[in-house]
Amino acid sequence: MAKTVAEINEKIRQGKAVVVNAEEIIDLVAKKGIEKAAREVDVVTTGTFGPMCGSSAYFNLGHTKPRIKLGGGRVYLNDVPAYTGVAAVDILLGATAMPDDDPRNRQHPGPFNYGGGHVIEALVAGKDVKLVAAAYGTDCYPRKKLETWINLKDMNDAVLFNMRNAYQNYNVAVNASDKTIYTYMGVLKPRIGNANYCSAGQLSPLLNDSHYMTIGIGTRIFLGGGVGYVAWQGTQHNPTSPRGDNGVPTRGAGTLAVIGDLKGMSPRFLVGTSMLGYGATMTVGIGVPIPVLNEDILRNASVRDDEIIAAIVDYSSAYPQREPDIVGEVSYGELRSGRIVIDGKQVPTASLSSYPRALEIAEKLKDWIVKGEFLLTEPVAPLPGVESGVSVKPLVERPIEEEE
Amino acid sequence: MAIRKRVVLQFPTRMVEQPIIYHLVKDYDLVLNVLKASVTPREEGLMVLELSGARKDYERGIKYLQDTGVKIQSLGQDIRRNEERCTHCGACVTVCPTGALFVDHKTKMVNFDATRCTACELCVLACPPRAMEVYL
Numbered sequence: 001m002a003k004t005v006a007e008i009n010e011k012i013r014q015g016k017a018v019v020v021n022a023e024e025i026i027d028l029v030a031k032k033g034i035e036k037a038a039r040e041v042d043v044v045t046t047g048t049f050g051p052m053c054g055s056s057a058y059f060n061l062g063h064t065k066p067r068i069k070l071g072g073g074r075v076y077l078n079d080v081p082a083y084t085g086v087a088a089v090d091i092l093l094g095a096t097a098m099p100d101d102d103p104r105n106r107q108h109p110g111p112f113n114y115g116g117g118h119v120i121e122a123l124v125a126g127k128d129v130k131l132v133a134a135a136y137g138t139d140c141y142p143r144k145k146l147e148t149w150i151n152l153k154d155m156n157d158a159v160l161f162n163m164r165n166a167y168q169n170y171n172v173a174v175n176a177s178d179k180t181i182y183t184y185m186g187v188l189k190p191r192i193g194n195a196n197y198c199s200a201g202q203l204s205p206l207l208n209d210s211h212y213m214t215i216g217i218g219t220r221i222f223l224g225g226g227v228g229y230v231a232w233q234g235t236q237h238n239p240t241s242p243r244g245d246n247g248v249p250t251r252g253a254g255t256l257a258v259i260g261d262l263k264g265m266s267p268r269f270l271v272g273t274s275m276l277g278y279g280a281t282m283t284v285g286i287g288v289p290i291p292v293l294n295e296d297i298l299r300n301a302s303v304r305d306d307e308i309i310a311a312i313v314d315y316s317s318a319y320p321q322r323e324p325d326i327v328g329e330v331s332y333g334e335l336r337s338g339r340i341v342i343d344g345k346q347v348p349t350a351s352l353s354s355y356p357r358a359l360e361i362a363e364k365l366k367d368w369i370v371k372g373e374f375l376l377t378e379p380v381a382p383l384p385g386v387e388s389g390v391s392v393k394p395l396v397e398r399p400i401e402e403e404e
Numbered sequence: 405m406a407i408r409k410r411v412v413l414q415f416p417t418r419m420v421e422q423p424i425i426y427h428l429v430k431d432y433d434l435v436l437n438v439l440k441a442s443v444t445p446r447e448e449g450l451m452v453l454e455l456s457g458a459r460k461d462y463e464r465g466i467k468y469l470q471d472t473g474v475k476i477q478s479l480g481q482d483i484r485r486n487e488e489r490c491t492h493c494g495a496c497v498t499v500c501p502t503g504a505l506f507v508d509h510k511t512k513m514v515n516f517d518a519t520r521c522t523a524c525e526l527c528v529l530a531c532p533p534r535a536m537e538v539y540l
Contacts, residue, residue, distance in 0.1 A: 049491065051532060111529050186495045187530045194498035271491060273532040283491060283533065338497075338507060351494040352532065355512040 002294045005378045008042045012372055019043040019369045021362035022203045022290075022301060029302040034295050037302075043369055043376065044301040046208045047222070047287040047361030048200040050353030051273050053184070054164030054235060054255075055095040055282045057120050057262055060156040061131070063089055068143035073135035077119045077150075088141060092161075093119060095282035108277060109182040115280025118272025120160070123152045124224070125267040158262040160224055160270070164234035166286050168206030168254035169241075169310055172197045172335065172349075174327060174342065177316035182277020186352055188315055192327075192342055195312060195349045200358035201305045201332035205288035206254045208301045210247050211386065212239070214290050216379025221258065222287030222365045225269035227374070228260025230288075233383045238392040247300070250309040250329065254383065258286065269361065285357065287365040291376050306333035312342065322394065408456040410439065410523065411466075414475040415449035424472055425451075432465035433457055439522045452523060482523050482539050485516045489535035499530040 011017040018041050020028060025044045029037045061070070067088070075082045075091050079099040082091040097116035104110050123129055133146040152158050173185030174192045181188050186196045201207065209215045219230040234255025241253035269285030292298045312327040313319050327342060334340050335349045368374035384390040415424070420443055428434055434457040443449035455462060469476055492514045496505045504520035505527060507513070527536045 050493075109529075113534065186532075187499050189498070196495070196498070271489075271533050274529075274534055275532060276529045283493075336509075336512070338509065348498045350496075350498040354491045354493040356492045359512075 003042070003291070004293065005291050005376050008291050009375045011042055012369055012375055015370070015372055017042045017369060019045060019366045021359065021366055022046045022208050023359060023362070025298070025302050026202065026304050029298065034299055034302070038292055038295045038298040041292050041298065043366075044208065044290045044292060044298070045287060045362040045365040045369070046200075046203055046205040046290060046301075047285070047358040047365065048166055048204045048353060049269070049285045049357040049361060050198050050200070050283060051184070051275065051281045052162060052165045052284040053096050053281045055117065055120075055160070055162040055284055056092055057123075057158060057160050058090060058092040059158050061089045061091065061150065062154070062156055064143060064146060066143050067141045068133065068135050068146050069138055069141035070133050070135055070146075073133060075131065075133045077129050077131055078114070078122065079130075079132075080114070080116050080119050095120065096279050098280050105277060110277060112274045112276070112278065112280045115272065115274075117270075117280055117282025120262070120282060121267050121270050121272040123158065124262060124265050124270050126152065152263060159259060160228065160262045160265065161231070161257075161259045162284065163257050164236060164255045165258050165284055166205050166234070166256045166288075167199070167252050168204070168210070169249045169308065170197065170199050170252050171313040171319070172310050172330060173315045173319070174312055174347070175316045176314045176327070181316050182275075183315045184275050184278045184281075185315060186350065187276060192345065192347055195335070195340055195342070195347050196352055197310060197332070197335050197349065198352040199308075199310070199332065200353055200355060201308050201336070202303055203355065203358045203362055205286060206256070207248060207303060207308055209288075209290055209297070210243070210249065210300050210303070212254060212383040213297050213300070214293065214379070215256070215288055216382045218377055218380035219288065220374070220377045221260075221289075222285070222361055222368075223258055223260040223265065224262070224285055225266030226260055226262075226264030228258050230256050230379075231259040232257040236392050237384060237390065239383070239385050239388060240391040243386075244307075244309055246303070246307055248303060248308055251311055256286075269357075285361050287361040289365060289369060289374070289376055304333070305336055306331050308332045310335070406456065407459045407462045408454065409462065409478060410452065410454050412477040413449075413451045413453065413469065414477075415443065415451070416473060416475075417446060417448055419473060420445060420447065420449045422472070424469070424474065427468065428455075428465050432461045432468065434461055434465050437522070439524055454522060483518070483521050483525065483527070484537050484539060486535045486537055489533045490514065491533055491535075493532065496527040496531050496536065499526050501526065
């Protein structure tokens, strides 16, 4: 029995919608079967909470008196540089930006204690942030210097805009070399001493809608503790990635670009993050509701950790050299047990994305929907799927001949 | 009665080249586990030790250290978790050498058992939201 989004929204308004999270749906489908569960359940809520470097925020700061043209000048927020190559008082702050005087990896591994993600977290927490700017001065924007405290509540606009979030599946990282390496997948011990992974697995938005049947451009979502929208497919969106017999990608595949009002968000779900020896970034919380319109949609949304496979990749050689070789494949069920076997050896596993907080997000979104505070949307346009043929390309270098 | 204590030893420059730890083991029958050591010739040395043995031997050993001029501080629970900052991701659990940080497989939360912590500090910078804090 097919339902429509409009019908589900009507039930949400009447407080009659049946909403479960992506973990609860697994047992429910096992108990009742797909057909019965699809009739009874209206919405499955998903969640993920992990470091997502493709995150940023843009701001309109308001005009000073006399005016200053920050566009084309330099702007620092708590010493972290923001991008100014846009209009006079609009700036964009990237999650991985870091202070000019950060030691980086001069003493390896650098700690990367503070960056753009930390500034975004501070702003969302309602803290004052120090703005220091220099401009070149024009007839209509004469001022050249600006130093002031700013606060999120005083800005005209503060928008979280993340060009790549919510990766549908990801690598499991190991280190086959004989020294410790420091990566965006965490500290990796030599001789495959540990294996780090980063996906909410059975709770993760795009793993619960493996063929993008309900999640598309315009989908309303939980973003950073507030409400956001899917703006576009994320950068590096790769729907043609290898898939298992169940249709679920076994490598990094789809991604989402998302947008939302930073003023409605919370520092619990936007956390400044430091990856030792790699850089600063931000951990982002995202939850996407999946309307159960038919049995196929529910079948995808009831996927279990045991059925989601990821590739184990050596971050000491194959990854940096962009070689396609993998060490092996493993399921999230095995990864979550705390130990996997690689070449007959027991290897402890660790997650970089927080399952408990992903579950908290799915629960919060469920709560909003049950209370009638959050209505579902139909996509304005679909995300490119397998049939689009879209695939991610490497950069093919072409030497630049120096002119005499 | 057996005793197990963690101590921080500071060696003045002149003493770095003396075999003090050797005597601690040989003459006082103490079992020691080096948790952290930074000892460079002609510079001050710092060592974090876990000492275990009979209480009587431990007290005599500490007296010996004091008599040689080593500065001793006991090491309490000096690594704490900022519960507000911990996101329960798990990045620390394979870095922790003693299993003081571990995932509860039922709740999938990361637990911190301070009694198993040896204050090696490996988790401090490995923690992405920097929730593990050092108190001295």
